[in-house]
Amino acid sequence: MRLFMKFRQTNTTAIAAAKASMSTATAYRIEKDSTLPSQRKVPRQRRRPDPLADIFDAEIVPLLRAAPGVRPVAIFEEMLRRHPELGSAIRRTIERRVRSWRAVHGEEQEVIFRQAHEPGRVGLSDFTDMGSAGVTIAGQPLDHRLYHFRLAYSGFEHAHVVLGGESFVALAEGLQNALWLLGGVPREHRSDSLSAAFRNLDKDARADLTRRYEELCGHYGMMATRNNAGIAHENGSIEGSHGHLKRAINDALLMRGSSDFDDLAAYRHFVDEIVSRCNARNSKRIDIERAELQELPVRRTSDYEEVTVRVTSSGGFTLRKVFYTVPSRLIGHRLRVRLFDDRLDIFIGGTQLMTLSRGRASPSGKHDQVVNYRHVIHSLRRKPMALLNLVYRDQLFPREAYRRTFDMLMDRLPERQACRTIIELLAMAHERACESELADQLDAALQASRLPDMAALRERFAPDPSRLPNVVVRLAPLNAYEALIGASLKGDTA
Template sequence: MSGGHVNDHQMRLFMKHRQSDPLPVAAAKAGISRATAYRLLKDGRLPSQKAEPRGRRRPDPLAEIFDAEIVPLLQAAPGLRAVAIFEEMLRRHPDLSPGVRRTMERRIRIWRARHGAVQEVIFRQTHEPGRMGLSDFTDMGDLDVPVTVAGQPLKHLLYHFRLAWSGFEHAHVILGGESYVALAEGLQNALWALGGAPRLHRSDSLSAAFRNLDTDARTDLTRRYDALCEHYAMEPTRNNRGVAHENGAIESAHGHLKHAVNDALLMRGSGDFADLAAYRAFIDEIVARKNRRNATRIDAERAVLQPLPPVRTGDYEETIVTVTSTSSFTLKKVFYTVPSRLIGHRVKVRLYDDRLDLFLGVTRLMTLRRGRAPGDGKHGHVVDYRHVIHSLRRKPMALMNLVYRDQIFPREAYRRTFDSLIEQLPERTACKIIVELLSLAHERGCEAELAAALTEDLEARRLPDLAELRARFSPDPASLPVVSVQLPSLAIYDTLLTGAAA
C-alpha cells in the first residue's frame, strides 16, 4: 500500500506466499508494492528489527545522584521503600523536581532486579488424594460485622481443617487461644465429620500453645500431640516457625473462609446471635456450602482415607482440684463456684475449650462454663449464685465487699437493682433485700421473670416490694390448702370381687 509503513505481519505474509506464488502475486496478497517486495528480499530483516533504539530526549535528572547517593542507600538498607528514598533525595536536593518520582521508582526496581538480594523461592507441590490434611487457627476479630452473642462481643478464633487434595474443610469456633485442647477437639470433629483420616497431618509449630510453658510442659504437649496423631494413624508434621507459606494449602483458605463469613454476616444484616450454638450452626452452614461445591472430589478422596479408630481419644486436659471453704476452686487463674456439699473434696476436672466437666471418682457431677482470665494479671470468675445463696441468706452483709460481687448477679437487672438499693437504703437493708431476691429467683425458678419485674421497677424509679414479688410469683408453701384424702372401706373390694366371680 503506497505511503504506508510495512509491518512485521505483512513481511511474514509476503514470505509465506513467496514460497508458492510469483513475487508480484505474493506482494499483492501481502498488500505491498513490487519494489518493496524486492527490497524486503534483499534485506531479510523484519521492519521491527530495523528500528533504531529510542534514545534519551532530555538530560537524565538522576544522573548525578543515582549511583552516588541512591545506590549506597539501597546497599546499606535493602528494605528501604522507594518512596522513602525519594523523600530523602528531595530533602537533600531541594531543586529536584517532584515529577521524577516515577522515574526514580522505576530505576530502583530495575536496580533491585539486577543487583538486589536473592529471595526465597516457593516450590509448588503436587498432592495425592488421602495423603495430607492441614490444621491452623485464624482470628475472627477483624470482620466488618462484629460477632456478638446475646449482645455481648464474642472474642474468638476459628480452628480450620482442610484436605490438601480435595479441599474438604471443617471449622470450629474456639473461645480461648490456640491450645492443644482446641486443636484436639477441632481435629477430631473434622475427622469424624469426614469419616476417615489422611496419612499425614500438618500443623504450625504450636508456638502459640507453647507460649509461657516451661520445658517439661512443652515436652508433654508435644508428646500428647504425637499420641493424638498416632491414635488416628497419621504422621505428624509441622512447618517451620514463622514460615506461613509451608502451610499454604490452608493459609490461603483462611482468607476465603473469612471473606465468606463476612459476606454472610453482611447479607444477614446483623452479627448478633441468640447463643453460641446459633453462631456455630451459622459457621457450619457456610462451610457446608463450600464443601458442596467440591463434593465430587471430596467423595473421591474419602474413598482412599484411612479408617477411623473405634473411639475418639481425649480432647481435654485433666487435673485434680480441691474445693475450698469458699465453695470454690481456682484453675488457670479462673475462680469457679460449686455446690457447698463438695467443700473439702478432691474433684477431677476435665478442661475443654468451652466447658469443664467435674467428676468425683468416676461419677460425673456437673458441667461448668469455662472462664478466661482477663489478661491484666487479675483472675476471672465463673459464679453461680445458686451454689452459695443458702449461706449468703444467713450472712447477707458478706455481699457488700464480696470479691466476686459483680459476677454473682445472674442478670443485669439484679445488679442495677442492688445499685439502686445502696443509693437509697442502709447497706444492711440493701444487702438483705437483694439476697432475698436472689433466693426467690432460685427457690421459685423465676430468674428471668423476676428480672423483668425488677426492670419495670427500675424504669418506674421505685424500689422492689419483696412481699408483693413473693406473692406474685408463687404462693407461700405454708399457705397451700390442706388436702384431705378419705380412704374407701375394704368391704367395697369384697363386693367387687364377688361381682367379678358371679
C-alpha cells in the same frame, strides 16, 4: 498500507487507493516512502534532566548494597533529608529505579514450589483470628478464633469456633470433630508449630504437649508433620483458604443483616452451614478422596485436659486464674475437672456432677470469676452485708437488670437494706424459678425510676415454697392387695 501495496501491483495509484479505502494523497505519500509506520518510529528520548543522575550510583546504590531489605520509601525520605531541593515528585522515580536495579543486581528470592497432592494423603490444621468479624452473643462481643481443618487434595473443610487461644485441647477437639464428620483419616497431619500454644511454657510443659500431640496422631494412624516456624507458605494449602472462609462468613453476616446471635450454639450452627456449602461445591473431589482415606479407630481419644482441684471454704476452686463456684456441700472435697475449650466437666470419683462454662483470665493477667448465684445465695441470706465488698459481686448477678437494680438500691437506701433487698430478689429468682420473668419486672421498675415492690413481686411469683401445704400420702398395707387377689382366685374357682 499493506493492502494498498498489494492492489498497486496490478492497478493504478488511484484505483489501488480506492480499493484500500484511503485517499489518493495518502497513496502518493506512501509511494514516495514505503517504510512501515512502526519502522519509522523514533525511540522516545528523555525530555527533561534526570533528577537522580548525580545521586543514584553514588548514594542510592551503596544503600541498597548495604541494606538489601530497605524500602524505597525509606530511601526517598533519606534523599530528601540529604538533598531538599529534589522535592517530593521524585518518589515514583526512585521506586521505579530501585525496582529495576533489584531485578538486575538484587539478591535471589525464595522460590515457592507448587505441589501435586495425592488423594487421602495430607490433612492440614491451623487457627485463624475472627476478631474483625464483629460477632456478638446476646449483645456481648465474642473474642474467638476458628480452628480450621482442610484436606489438601479435595478441599474438604471443617471449622470449629474456639473461645481461647491455640491450645492442644482446641486442636484435639476440632481435629477429631473433623475426622469423624469426614468418616476417614488422612495418612499425614500437617500443622504449623502451634507457637501460640508453646510460647509461654517451660521445657517440661512443651515436651508434654508434644508427646500428647504425637499420641493423638498415633491414635488415628496419622504421621504428624509441621512446617517451619514463621514460614506460612509451607502450610499454604490451608493458609490461603483462611481468607476464603472468612470472606464467606463476612458476606453471610452482611446478608443476614446482623452479627448478633442468641447464643454460642446458634453461631456455631451458622458457621457449620457456611462450611457445608463450601464442601458441597467440592463433593465430587471429596468422594474421590474419601475412598482413599484410612478407617477411623473404634472410638475417639481424649480431647480434654484433666486436673484435680480442691474446693475451698469460699465455695469454689481456682483454675488457670479463674475462680469457679460450686455447691457448698462440696467444700473440702477434691474434684476431677475435665478442661475443654469452652466448658469444664466436674467429677467426684467417677460421677459427673455438673458442667460449668469456662472462664479466661484477662490478657493483663487479672483473675476472672465464673459465679452461679444459686451456689451461694443460701449463705448470702445469712450474711447479707458480705455482698457489699464481695470480690465477685458483679459476676454474681445473673442478668443486667439485677445489677442495675442493686445500683439504684445503693443510691436510695442504706447499705444494709440495699444488700438485703437485692439478696431477697436473687433468692426469689432461685427458689421460685422466675429469673427471666423477675428480670423483666425489674426492668420495668428501672424504666419508671422506682424501687422494686417486694410485696407485689412475692404475690406475683407465688406460691412461696415455704408456705406450700405439707401433703401426707397414706399408703395402703400390702396385705390388702393380697386379700383382693385371694378373693379373685376364689371367684375363678367357683
